[in-house]
Amino acid sequence: MTTDFLIVGQGLAGSLLAWHLLDAGKRVLVVDRDEPGTSSKVAAGLVTPLAGSRFHLPPGLGERLDYARQFYWRLEEASGLTLFHHRRIARLFRDGGEAEVWRDLSTNPSHARYHAPLAIDPAQLLAPHGGFEMREGGWLDVPAFLEHTRQTLLERVSYAIGAVDSNDVSASAAGIRWKNVSAEWIVFCEGWRGARNRFFDWVPMRPTAGDVLDLELPDLAGETRIVNKGGWLLPLGGERFRAGSTYRHDGCDSAPSPVGREEVLAKVASITPLAAKVTGHRAALRPTIRRSQVFMGAHPSHGRVAFFNGLGSKGVLNGPWHALRLAAHLVSGDPLPPQSDLRDLF
Numbered sequence: 469m470t471t472d473f474l475i476v477g478q479g480l481a482g483s484l485l486a487w488h489l490l491d492a493g494k495r496v497l498v499v500d501r502d503e504p505g506t507s508s509k510v511a512a513g514l515v516t517p518l519a520g521s522r523f524h525l526p527p528g529l530g531e532r533l534d535y536a537r538q539f540y541w542r543l544e545e546a547s548g549l550t551l552f553h554h555r556r557i558a559r560l561f562r563d564g565g566e567a568e569v570w571r572d573l574s575t576n577p578s579h580a581r582y583h584a585p586l587a588i589d590p591a592q593l594l595a596p597h598g599g600f601e602m603r604e605g606g607w608l609d610v611p612a613f614l615e616h617t618r619q620t621l622l623e624r625v626s627y628a629i630g631a632v633d634s635n636d637v638s639a640s641a642a643g644i645r646w647k648n649v650s651a652e653w654i655v656f657c658e659g660w661r662g663a664r665n666r667f668f669d670w671v672p673m674r675p676t677a678g679d680v681l682d683l684e685l686p687d688l689a690g691e692t693r694i695v696n697k698g699g700w701l702l703p704l705g706g707e708r709f710r711a712g713s714t715y716r717h718d719g720c721d722s723a724p725s726p727v728g729r730e731e732v733l734a735k736v737a738s739i740t741p742l743a744a745k746v747t748g749h750r751a752a753l754r755p756t757i758r759r760s761q762v763f764m765g766a767h768p769s770h771g772r773v774a775f776f777n778g779l780g781s782k783g784v785l786n787g788p789w790h791a792l793r794l795a796a797h798l799v800s801g802d803p804l805p806p807q808s809d810l811r812d813l814f
């Protein structure tokens with residue numbers, strides 16, 4: 469089989485790249501291990517424009533956010549599916565320090581687009597230090613997005629289940645060979661396994677394990693906003709909620725842990741006094757290199773071998789814009805965004 473791009477991994481990164489290469493008129497073959505419990509399958513898929521306790525406005529946020537929403541909505545229009553759920557975020561301050569940081573920022577014109585006054589019922593949500601309502605947030609149904617991508621690839625005979633071992637890949641200036649596949653490029657989108665690859669074992673991957681719980685919270689059934697107080701609660705309809713998350717840097721163990729469960733439940737208890745029943749518990753490893761900084765581009769010496777990884781905890785927001793840039797780089801030689809150039813890590 470001959471293709472233009474062999475993409476290894478169909479998580480968020482591999483899926484986003486595949487859509488952008490198809491849009492550019494390229495042939496792709498995506499090979500995925502088809503395993504449960506990957507970061508993309510467990511992720512809540514939240515888009516939180518002002519993240520962290522300092523409500524920092526990352527450079528280029530507006531452009532990335534606009535592009536991500538446009539990209540997901542374009543897929544929705546073409547498929548008739550609902551993938552991205554636009555939701556406001558009730559951001560409750562954890563302490564007086566957060567309230568103080570926000571007091572200065574709330575009058576800053578650069579933040580004006582992203583906030584509105586908060587209204588809450590104190591019997592349902594705990595906000596003794598106040599808070600604000602964050603605009604332009606939402607969540608992507610990541611499993612639905614992955615499944616739609618997979619079906620589209622299958623219709624084009626562009627998807628295969630399998631594990632690509634980098635030792636079986638031969639790379640030369642003329643192109644790539646893996647088993648019976650010849651390609652112009654191979655792009656590794658392997659998530660946390662990315663640095664186990666013989667081409668990229670120098671990438672400082674630091675997987676971060678995270679737990680999420682599925683909950684029933686009947687007394688909060690009317691809440692439609694995402695609620696964030698460091699931890700978060702995501703309404704899924706009726707009394708069903710998802711809650712998270714933990715950040716464990718203790719190696720590559722992604723099994724759901726009792727400690728993780730208790731940590732998430734403590735976060736929920738700080739958000740609402742209402743009783744919650746746990747109906748599910750999952751965990752996975754986020755692919756983290758430097759916080760949520762994406763790294764991508766061609767290998768410094770193997771010119772036809774490329775990498776797209778490091779989506780961290782902001783893959784849904786940052787991924788589409790980076791996939792657009794990476795596709796333009798691989799197809800037309802456009803420059804990469806300097807802060808995402810993989811060669812900086814070499």
Ligand SMILES: Cc1cc2nc3c(=O)[nH]c(=O)nc-3n(C[C@H](O)[C@H](O)[C@H](O)COP(=O)(O)OP(=O)(O)OC[C@H]3O[C@@H](n4cnc5c(N)ncnc54)[C@H](O)[C@@H]3O)c2cc1C
Nearest residue numbers: 477479480481501508511513514632659678779782783784
């Ligand atoms: C608990 C938790 C909560 C999260 N919440 C959010 C959130 O709210 N918002 C957000 O934006 N992000 C969130 N994230 C992060 C988000 O999941 C990641 O940014 C993103 O999904 C990473 O996608 P990826 O494709 O790089 O990696 P992965 O999802 O790990 O996908 C890699 C894929 O490649 C396959 N693969 C790997 N090696 C090979 C190989 N050699 N051959 C074939 N296939 C291979 C794997 O099976 C997998 O399917 C969360 C993550 C976790 C764990």
